[in-house]
Amino acid sequence: MKQNESGIGGAQLNRRGFLQASGGLVVAFSLFNATEIAVAEPAAGRSVASPPAGKLYAWLAVHPDNTATLFTGKVETGNGVLTALAQIAAEELDLPIDRLDVVMGTTSQTVDQGPSYGSMTVRYAGPQIRQAAAAGRQVLIDLAAKHFGVSSNQLVAREGTITILGSSDRSITYGKLVDGKRLDVDIGASGERFAMKVAPEARTKDPSTYTVVGKSVKRKDIPGKVTGEFTYVQDVKVDGMLHGRVVRPYGVESRLLSVDENGLKDIPGFVQVVRRENFLGVVAETEWGAIQAAEKLGSTLNPSGPDDGQAKWSNWNGLSPMDQIWDTLRQTAGINRSVASTGSVDIALASQSGGQVLKATYKTPFQMHGSIGPSCAIADVKSDRATLWSGTQMPHETRGDIAKILGIPLDDVELRWFEASGGYGRNGLDHSVADAAIMSQEVGRPVRVQWMRWDEHGWEPKGPPIVQDLLGIVDKDGNAIAWRHHMWVPTITDTHLIAPALIGKPDVTGITGTGATPVIRYVYTFDNTDVAVHDEGRVGLLTAWLRSPAQFETTFAMESFIDEMAVAAGQDPLAFRLAHIDDPRAIAVLKAAAEKYGWVSRPAGGKKLQGAGKPVQGRGIAWVNRDDVRVATIADVTVDPASGQIKVGRVVVAHDCGLVVNPDGLRNQVEGNVIQSLSRTLHEEVTFDRAHVTSRDWEGYPILRFSDIPDSIDVVLVNNTPQYPSYGAGEPATNPTAAVISNAVFDAVGVRLRQTPFRPERVKAAMG
Amino acid sequence: MPQNTTLNINGKDQAVSVEPDSMLIYALRNNLGLHGPRFGCGLGECGACTVVIDGEAIRSCITPVSTIGTSKITTLEGLGTVDNPHPLQKAFIQEQAAQCGYCINGMIMAAKALLDHTPHPSRDDIKEALDGNLCRCGTHMRIVRAIERAASQAE
Numbered sequence: 001m002k003q004n005e006s007g008i009g010g011a012q013l014n015r016r017g018f019l020q021a022s023g024g025l026v027v028a029f030s031l032f033n034a035t036e037i038a039v040a041e042p043a044a045g046r047s048v049a050s051p052p053a054g055k056l057y058a059w060l061a062v063h064p065d066n067t068a069t070l071f072t073g074k075v076e077t078g079n080g081v082l083t084a085l086a087q088i089a090a091e092e093l094d095l096p097i098d099r100l101d102v103v104m105g106t107t108s109q110t111v112d113q114g115p116s117y118g119s120m121t122v123r124y125a126g127p128q129i130r131q132a133a134a135a136g137r138q139v140l141i142d143l144a145a146k147h148f149g150v151s152s153n154q155l156v157a158r159e160g161t162i163t164i165l166g167s168s169d170r171s172i173t174y175g176k177l178v179d180g181k182r183l184d185v186d187i188g189a190s191g192e193r194f195a196m197k198v199a200p201e202a203r204t205k206d207p208s209t210y211t212v213v214g215k216s217v218k219r220k221d222i223p224g225k226v227t228g229e230f231t232y233v234q235d236v237k238v239d240g241m242l243h244g245r246v247v248r249p250y251g252v253e254s255r256l257l258s259v260d261e262n263g264l265k266d267i268p269g270f271v272q273v274v275r276r277e278n279f280l281g282v283v284a285e286t287e288w289g290a291i292q293a294a295e296k297l298g299s300t301l302n303p304s305g306p307d308d309g310q311a312k313w314s315n316w317n318g319l320s321p322m323d324q325i326w327d328t329l330r331q332t333a334g335i336n337r338s339v340a341s342t343g344s345v346d347i348a349l350a351s352q353s354g355g356q357v358l359k360a361t362y363k364t365p366f367q368m369h370g371s372i373g374p375s376c377a378i379a380d381v382k383s384d385r386a387t388l389w390s391g392t393q394m395p396h397e398t399r400g401d402i403a404k405i406l407g408i409p410l411d412d413v414e415l416r417w418f419e420a421s422g423g424y425g426r427n428g429l430d431h432s433v434a435d436a437a438i439m440s441q442e443v444g445r446p447v448r449v450q451w452m453r454w455d456e457h458g459w460e461p462k463g464p465p466i467v468q469d470l471l472g473i474v475d476k477d478g479n480a481i482a483w484r485h486h487m488w489v490p491t492i493t494d495t496h497l498i499a500p501a502l503i504g505k506p507d508v509t510g511i512t513g514t515g516a517t518p519v520i521r522y523v524y525t526f527d528n529t530d531v532a533v534h535d536e537g538r539v540g541l542l543t544a545w546l547r548s549p550a551q552f553e554t555t556f557a558m559e560s561f562i563d564e565m566a567v568a569a570g571q572d573p574l575a576f577r578l579a580h581i582d583d584p585r586a587i588a589v590l591k592a593a594a595e596k597y598g599w600v601s602r603p604a605g606g607k608k609l610q611g612a613g614k615p616v617q618g619r620g621i622a623w624v625n626r627d628d629v630r631v632a633t634i635a636d637v638t639v640d641p642a643s644g645q646i647k648v649g650r651v652v653v654a655h656d657c658g659l660v661v662n663p664d665g666l667r668n669q670v671e672g673n674v675i676q677s678l679s680r681t682l683h684e685e686v687t688f689d690r691a692h693v694t695s696r697d698w699e700g701y702p703i704l705r706f707s708d709i710p711d712s713i714d715v716v717l718v719n720n721t722p723q724y725p726s727y728g729a730g731e732p733a734t735n736p737t738a739a740v741i742s743n744a745v746f747d748a749v750g751v752r753l754r755q756t757p758f759r760p761e762r763v764k765a766a767m768g
Numbered sequence: 769m770p771q772n773t774t775l776n777i778n779g780k781d782q783a784v785s786v787e788p789d790s791m792l793i794y795a796l797r798n799n800l801g802l803h804g805p806r807f808g809c810g811l812g813e814c815g816a817c818t819v820v821i822d823g824e825a826i827r828s829c830i831t832p833v834s835t836i837g838t839s840k841i842t843t844l845e846g847l848g849t850v851d852n853p854h855p856l857q858k859a860f861i862q863e864q865a866a867q868c869g870y871c872i873n874g875m876i877m878a879a880k881a882l883l884d885h886t887p888h889p890s891r892d893d894i895k896e897a898l899d900g901n902l903c904r905c906g907t908h909m910r911i912v913r914a915i916e917r918a919a920s921q922a923e
Contacts, residue, residue: 078868078905218864225869226860226876227853228804228844235803268769268787287798288790291810301811372808372816372904373870421806422868422905453809664864668910672867675906698813698902706895709908 105417391420618748804844
């Protein structure tokens with residue numbers, strides 16, 4: 001590792017000056033106290049290019065007050081990764097974590113480490129940051145060696161101070177050593193994004209010596225969030241900013257026929273209508289003015305038709321009838337892919353006699369991310385450059401997308417990242433940036449666009465509906481001998497943006513499907529297996545990744561049908577699974593969950609109802625291997641036969657994501673995954689007519705409320721040792737839930753629920 | 769047209785110039801820079817915008833400014849700060865009862881109104897008081913625990 005000729009030199013800057021010079025932001029960048037947002041114009045000619053990954057300053061700044069800043073292209077979406085990444089960096093840096101701030105996502109200040117999705121932040125960015133921080137520590141030691149005129153191995157770094165071994169009076173802080181300079185040191189980097197290797201020569205600590213990683217450090221963002229001092233993207237104000245609202249087409253592909261602007265000028269603060277092809281928006285000096293103007297044009301909760309407002313749309317009715325969506329998607333063009341194939345299910349079918357052949361179809365609906373805060377972004381577009389403010393989970397990609405839409409070179413576009421309301425996948429956030437950019441380009445001033453609730457519910461990309469056919473054979477001796485699982489999964493990776501499509505440039509950015517995303521991990525060991533996916537097609541509404549993309553649904557089918565097989569074989573559902581798995585980590589989580597729960601072996605369910613109307617209890621189990629994380633979940637339910645209502649009692653989750661960075665943060669994530677997936681299991685289905693989504697608010701798309709929460713959620717951590725890397729825990733615990741509840745309901749009342757959501761009327765209908 | 773109005777917020781009279789039929793949330797957020805109340809739905813369905821008005825938890829997104837009069841408004845900022853948090857805010861920090869945190873304003877303000885009326889609520893009381901507040905991250909268990917913690921420390 002060598003220092004440049006300029007050493008760590010350059011202009012002497014205090015911390016505030018450093019941030020101004022590097023980001024153009026006059027922002028108090030304290031995580032604990034993000035306060036005034038006053039944004040200066042970028043200095044003329046100032047580069048907004050991302051820093052080079054091979055430089056230490058791309059990752060780390062040390063300030064004169066002996067605090068430091070970690071820079072990362074990853075972003076917080078509510079999962080706690082800010083604190084987890086800070087723990088990893090603080091560990092290697094030997095700096096108290098409360099002296100380390102984190103700057104996330106802003107493209108001019110951070111390296112593109114790939115989007116923050118797929119439970120991949122700690123897993124992939126963690127090692128990159130660990131290496132960079134270790135390199136930083138080595139640089140600081142080398143500086144101290146030079147300072148004291150001793151060799152590096154005579155020095156010890158602790159809590160931001162370097163001391164000569166054996167002479168505790170001879171020490172110097174990191175802040176004094178760096179003396180306000182930029183850390184212009186080559187640390188080396190190769191590869192890109194998730195695969196990037198940073199500072200490959202830096203020596204990291206032995207995990208057995210960790211004192212910060214593995215501790216339940218309190219999250220840095222929570223004090224600001226519970227006091228109103230935190231700055232979300234919705235809170236950012238830019239000088240001269242106008243407020244914008246979109247007016248979306250009535251039908252998904254309706255054309256804009258005419259706009260009657262009568263009366264708009266009477267709205268206080270109204271500025272203008274923005275119309276390009278089928279893109280329609282309004283801007284006003286005040287947010288209330290923009291809302292009033294948009295309402296006049298037709299942006300309301302329940303428009304009665306394509307000519308309900310002063311904007312007239314063509315009558316488009318191209319969506320599939322809602323109750324036929326699963327038939328439609330079976331016929332959708334796409335790619336057929338074999339996931340697992342052993343023996344021959346067909347031969348097993350032809351040759352078996354006296355056994356049981358089970359067949360079932362599982363259906364799941366469109367579901368939505370349902371962020372509590374609607375998507376919001378600000379854009380300031382000039383003729384030759386653009387500045388964007390966004391809470392996207394993929395700031396570097398979105399910057400590139402907007403550059404393409406605007407026709408501005410990438411190096412003249414900056415995206416400044418601020419956290420948004422939780423997204424759980426690709427929601428409307430990126431789309432709102434494109435809306436703001438188009439409106440700002442049109443009006444020549446910064447424009448803040450916030451979607452209305454019906455824009456978010458109606459137009460956020462949805463998790464796709466999925467249909468799955470399963471077949472299993474249990475021979476006459478009770479042995480499971482064959483398994484077939486065919487699934488039809490519309491694309492979970494459509495990244496086309498809405499606004500460019502509306503202005504007539506649908507393909508300027510975005511892809512539909514990459515074929516690379518696994519929607520299932522088949523894990524059983526039956527002699528004859530045929531698991532295949534038909535995926536990457538489009539089905540009416542824009543679809544994109546929603547927490548644990550498609551695997552929530554495929555796990556529902558796989559783990560419920562395994563239960564059906566166990567019932568046919570007359571076996572305990574846990575024992576049946578264990579008999580057909582050879583993955584030791586899977587076996588470990590299943591056993592850990594069973595032990596914590598106190599599982600007593602017996603075949604599942606079909607209990608006779610004891611007296612009319614009396615609530616009945618049942619238990620269910622299911623597990624998943626989600627991208628190398630193993631999760632087993634057990635839950636108790638009570639089913640009320642009179643109402644069909646399912647009440648969830650105790651939930652036990654055994655979770656193996658390898659080495660845990662922050663145990664309490666992980667528990668928070670597991671609890672969140674369980675509750676959100678319970679909501680999706682019990683309540684959630686996007687409704688639509690032939691023209692558009694009709695679930696346009698929380699009445700139309702109910703989610704779980706406090707009255708539905710489980711009695712308890714116990715979390716058992718498995719394989720939390722340095723023997724394993726940290727695999728990432730943002731979403732795996734979502735996967736087993738629907739199967740667990742389906743299995744528990746079968747155990748309770750003997751009916752098999754194969755279509756989500758399990759609303760009371762559906763449960764009651766199933767019970768006959 | 770905008771009119772000058774005085775609102776009593778967090779114990780102080782504050783002058784704002786807004787349209788009388790506009791909703792309180794925009795005056796709080798845009799005119800006064802109070803970001804505790806958050807826009808979620810604009811329909812009174814999710815609770816993210818909750819403020820306490822004369823002791824009651826109220827949805828500021830569907831409350832016109834003209835209806836406030838001399839009522840006393842308390843926002844999240846009126847409870848405490850990072851340096852000096854209110855017992856409820858402290859309890860939320862101790863229980864780590866937030867993920868994205870966007871709904872938490874509503875949870876704390878609804879809890880404030882509850883505890884002012886019912887200092888020692890049962891778990892069912894808490895769930896009932898918060899049933900109209902939506903949380904999408906699934907932080908419910910911790911939110912309930914935080915309110916129980918705050919209540920247990922009340923006089």
